[in-house]
Amino acid sequence: xxYCINCCIHLLPNDLHRECFRCRGPDHNNQKCPVCRGENKIxxxxxxxxxxxxxxxxxxxxxxxxxxxxxxxxxxxxxxxMFGLIIMTLVMVSYMLTGARHGLLLIPSPFHYGAxxxxxxxxxxxxxxxxxxxxxxxxxxxxxxxDYPSIKLIIDTITxxxxxxxxxxxxxxxxxxxxxxMFSVIPNKFLPNSKNPCWYEEYRGNATADPYATNSYALYSxxxxxxxxxxxxxxxxxxxxxxxxxxxxxxxPHFYIIGQPKCGTTDLYDRLRLHPDVRFSAIKEPHWWxxxxxGIIRLRDGFHERYPVEDxxxxxxxxxxxxxxxxxxxxxxxRARRSNIIIGEASASTMWDNNAWIFFYDNSTEGEPPFLxxxxxxxxxxxxxxxxxxxxxxxxxxxxxLYFASANKSAEDFHEKVAESLQLFEGCVLDFSLRxxxxxxxxxxxxxxxxxxxxxxxxxxxxxxxxNKDQILVLRLEDHASNMRYTMHMVFQFLDxxxxxxxxxxxxxxxxxxxxxxxxxxxxxxxxxxxxAILRDFYRPFNTKLxxxxxxxxxxxxxx
Numbered sequence: 001x002x003y004c005i006n007c008c009i010h011l012l013p014n015d016l017h018r019e020c021f022r023c024r025g026p027d028h029n030n031q032k033c034p035v036c037r038g039e040n041k042i043x044x045x046x047x048x049x050x051x052x053x054x055x056x057x058x059x060x061x062x063x064x065x066x067x068x069x070x071x072x073x074x075x076x077x078x079x080x081x082m083f084g085l086i087i088m089t090l091v092m093v094s095y096m097l098t099g100a101r102h103g104l105l106l107i108p109s110p111f112h113y114g115a116x117x118x119x120x121x122x123x124x125x126x127x128x129x130x131x132x133x134x135x136x137x138x139x140x141x142x143x144x145x146x147d148y149p150s151i152k153l154i155i156d157t158i159t160x161x162x163x164x165x166x167x168x169x170x171x172x173x174x175x176x177x178x179x180x181x182m183f184s185v186i187p188n189k190f191l192p193n194s195k196n197p198c199w200y201e202e203y204r205g206n207a208t209a210d211p212y213a214t215n216s217y218a219l220y221s222x223x224x225x226x227x228x229x230x231x232x233x234x235x236x237x238x239x240x241x242x243x244x245x246x247x248x249x250x251x252x253p254h255f256y257i258i259g260q261p262k263c264g265t266t267d268l269y270d271r272l273r274l275h276p277d278v279r280f281s282a283i284k285e286p287h288w289w290x291x292x293x294x295g296i297i298r299l300r301d302g303f304h305e306r307y308p309v310e311d312x313x314x315x316x317x318x319x320x321x322x323x324x325x326x327x328x329x330x331x332x333x334x335r336a337r338r339s340n341i342i343i344g345e346a347s348a349s350t351m352w353d354n355n356a357w358i359f360f361y362d363n364s365t366e367g368e369p370p371f372l373x374x375x376x377x378x379x380x381x382x383x384x385x386x387x388x389x390x391x392x393x394x395x396x397x398x399x400x401x402l403y404f405a406s407a408n409k410s411a412e413d414f415h416e417k418v419a420e421s422l423q424l425f426e427g428c429v430l431d432f433s434l435r436x437x438x439x440x441x442x443x444x445x446x447x448x449x450x451x452x453x454x455x456x457x458x459x460x461x462x463x464x465x466x467x468n469k470d471q472i473l474v475l476r477l478e479d480h481a482s483n484m485r486y487t488m489h490m491v492f493q494f495l496d497x498x499x500x501x502x503x504x505x506x507x508x509x510x511x512x513x514x515x516x517x518x519x520x521x522x523x524x525x526x527x528x529x530x531x532x533a534i535l536r537d538f539y540r541p542f543n544t545k546l547x548x549x550x551x552x553x554x555x556x557x558x559x560x
Contacts, residue, residue: 271488275508292306354439366436
């Protein structure tokens with residue numbers, strides 16, 4: 001078998017040089033042609049026959065018709081080799097991505113943060129904030145215990161930038177300009193004979209119209225369609241008829257459980273709704289003030305059509321029907337007793353989630369939101385009552401991670417995510433105010449764990465700029481778990497609820513706890529001691545300020 005080294009075509013003996021593009025022409029002489037004579041070429045022997053080595057490297061692929069036996073076999077081997085290399089590459093990439101999470105690589109993980117890189121240009125009198133440009137990932141795969149000194153420097157930088165500055169409260173006219181439709185729907189006065197804020201609204205639909213046909217909660221969630229199917233059936237029975245017009249009773253919540261997530265709000269909700277004078281929205285967590293009114297269904301899905309305020313008010317129709325039944329009853333005693341019904345709403349995002357502001361309100365020069373959730377709630381309900389349930393922010397963060405993380409959960413992975421989040425938060429506070437960072441949508445989405453949710457005092461101080469302190473009840477989950485009867489009595493007193501029988505009280509206080517940690521999450525065990533120490537250092541100045549604001553050292557969480 002012979003090859004032409006110039007065109008590298010697999011030729012039969014009688015086709016030698018016939019298709020060589022450099023040897024064509026009428027004056028060609030094989031004996032005089034130095035290329036065809038094989039001068040300065042290195043011969044190789046394959047299958048006991050001479051061949052030129054460059055032919056193996058420069059095989060042309062545009063002549064497939066002459067392939068046969070041996071070459072096809074070599075082609076098959078080449079394809080097998082390439083396929084094997086691809087599989088090997090995928091396996092190695094999978095190993096590297098998995099090993100980086102668990103510290104199994106022989107090279108350092110890019111998500112593992114170590115010490116500041118030494119730089120001779122740094123002077124002893126330079127501040128820690130001047131070192132931000134020299135912060136580098138560790139050059140070696142050091143242990144989690146050795147992580148502590150380097151991360152402590154990050155925490156020290158953050159602590160040095162903490163400054164609690166009172167925000168400027170926007171005036172009512174500014175709020176009206178931002179949400180004119182909301183102000184056109186909700187009145188500034190409510191019915192005097194109802195403890196809960198309610199009012200009558202004219203209904204202009206006919207008897208065949210579906211009052212909930214466009215409700216976004218019903219359209220986007222199959223879970224709630226059963227509720228709205230029932231409301232459709234009883235809707236006309238609860239309309240108030242006066243002078244040939246139809247009116248429906250509309251209500252807002254009397255109180256809000258505003259936070260925080262993974263702090264026992266679900267358990268408090270489940271117990272409170274057992275009280276005979278308490279009703280809740282048809283959905284436990286509508287998230288309307290923080291998300292739905294901006295068109296956010298799931299944060300990862302982007303923006304949808306904004307939920308109008310009418311859709312939010314529909315969620316209280318079940319409770320409004322009961323209040324209306326009392327207001328229209330003929331028995332004075334029944335009216336006095338049942339008119340004390342109050343409605344609650346328990347979205348655990350209300351206290352802290354203002355991430356959507358940057359997309360809808362004009363930005364401010366300081367990067368802080370010009371309007372917050374509490375500004376609008378106070379504009380409509382200056383007498384609203386707010387309940388906040390908190391827990392040790394260190395434990396809250398780990399519980400939050402276990403609940404929301406989807407895969408590869410472990411104490412080591414949590415440590416990595418805490419380290420990365422702290423570095424991101426440090427980068428923000430070096431350039432912006434604490435409030436700007438806490439409400440920064442980009443930062444909050446970038447942090448692998450929600451550090452900012454545990455900065456309770458930052459949010460509380462902002463709520464205290466619009467609501468009086470006696471309108472806010474702050475509880476600790478630790479106290480609720482150890483003495484549930486006491487905390488529930490505090491809630492009943494705060495909401496001015498009537499006394500309960502022993503049987504009713506036992507039903508409320510002795511029922512099992514709600515929304516506890518899942519068995520598969522318990523099996524992962526506690527967080528690493530180093531991670532706990534890091535988070536204690538991070539949250540300490542915020543807990544100290546919180547204890548000062550509430551005049552209660554229990555919020556230091558020293559014994560947990």
